[in-house]
Amino acid sequence: MIPNAYRSLHCNAVRSEHIGQTVTLCGWVNSARDHGGVIFIDLRDREGLTQVVFRPEENAELAAQSHTLRDEDVLQITGKVAARLKGTENAKLGTGDVEIVATECKILNKADVLPFQLDRELSNEDMRMKYRYLDLRRERMSKNIRTRHKITNAARNYLDGAGFIEVETPILSNPTPEGARDFLVPARLNPGKFYALPQAPQQYKQLMMVAGLERYFQIARCFRDEDLRADRQPEFTQIDIEASFIQRDDIVNLVEGLLVSMFKAGTGRDIPAPFPCMTYQEAMDRYGSDKPDTRYGNEIVDMADVFANSGFKIFRTTIENGGVVRAINAKGFAGITTGQMIRLNEIATQAGMKVKQLAFIKVERDANGVLEYKSPLWKFFSEDEQKALIAKLGVEENDIVFFYAGTWQEACDILGRVRVEIANMTQLTKDSTALNFLWVVDFPLLAQDAETQSWVAVHHPFTRPKTEDIPLMEAGEYAKVRAEAYDVVLNGYELGGGSIRIHEKDLQAKLFSVLGVNEEEQAHKFGHILDAFRFGAPPHGGLALGLDRIAMLVSGEDSIREVIAFPKNNKGSDLMTDSPTQIDFKTLREIYIQSTYKEKKPEAAAVA
Structure with a gap:
């Protein structure tokens, strides 16, 4: 940190080599201690702490002033650097061998009594959000924000070194088909018309490829009006990347190097590359x-070969009708509690389970030491099926096996959620420091909406179908068409996703048509990009990484709110600035908006 008129050093820069020198520091009172009239203060700035001592025998007036100081007062301290008395050193601090003997203390600002103590964790998140500027003073939060800076800086340096150009794209734009609601902004100069805040710079970055920029990136602000959770915010940041004349492997190699550099900057760890890769089909089948x-394991196992000819009718007929029978062996979890079993059934029901409870087999020894397979199902299985089940799932004492019979998608959704919940219950990753990066590739291009039976894009409508699957799309076999899409995953979180894009006008128009966008709508919503493709659009593709989520994982946090300086709460509100807020009638009239919202009046108290 560069010295200035206020200070000569920051509070973590004072060392033994400064002993005897007069220095000036600025910062906040982190704590104060009275040792028999001698006042010790830990002065804190962004960089760390330095101990300051006020001795009455050397300056009685200054010592008297020090008694009036309270936590978070802002001070300018001048004094001589001295060695701490032997036995009072603090090895945990970089400045722990020295202290400042104050000769001058200037109070730059007094602090009122704080709404909460900064040296303690606060469970009331609303309080933290309301006084976020105080919350950010805490060491943990300050470290998180600085870590975010480090990984962002590493990303910029890496992409600059790889020949990418940083370009800003518009915030006020047209609505985009990204799968969530847009935030709309009324256009005062164009009455009755609206801008939309971008969910992603998708079309702009593709147009930059048409423009010949070849390699673009942006630390892009994006906006989505959707329900919130721990790793989701209405406004978020992504590292947006697009390049021309590239294929999937080029993007994979680029992004692996980028993530390795970011995690090295944030954690100091060397991440091995290349990352493992599996297809979407394999990921869904196994996990x-x-x-x-x-x-962790607890993988989903297909049991069709065991039960295809089973005497247990439910399993056999499910397979005969094109469904699946899948199982998970939760190793060592036979001691599951009633409450945990209820929770697993709740999770399965939320994921789409139609029966009342998960079928299971619990393996324990009885009072006589005989191994028992406790389940209403066990008696329906033949001896050969029982042996095959045990062998295929590696069933041992204290295991519990969960089954699901139904459609492939149901089995994936239900057992996938159950697998994660079992891992949480058994704390399989509690002390894990592993960073298991993974590429998932070959996603389906299209999915059918359960309600409307219409086709929707799994990623977005600019994703290119695999070349060998284009004939399937032409033949109308949309469910079989795979996409040139790829996601990079870490420990159950999607860090980012991307694809090779469509760059031909006719193919893009065909996909729009499959998605139910007629020619008139295509011209209205996407005319600019379809026109651009007429004038020599190069093959191109890219990927966007969630910067907030990466910062969260690098910092070891469970919520992206902990790595965003001023986040919204789970209702999308900023309690510090009281936003969103009501707008007066005059302002609304100027932008041609009339609110139809009627605030509900509180119900009258019941008469006893």
């Missing part, structure tokens, strides 16, 4: 998720 956490 029930397209962003699997591979730090």
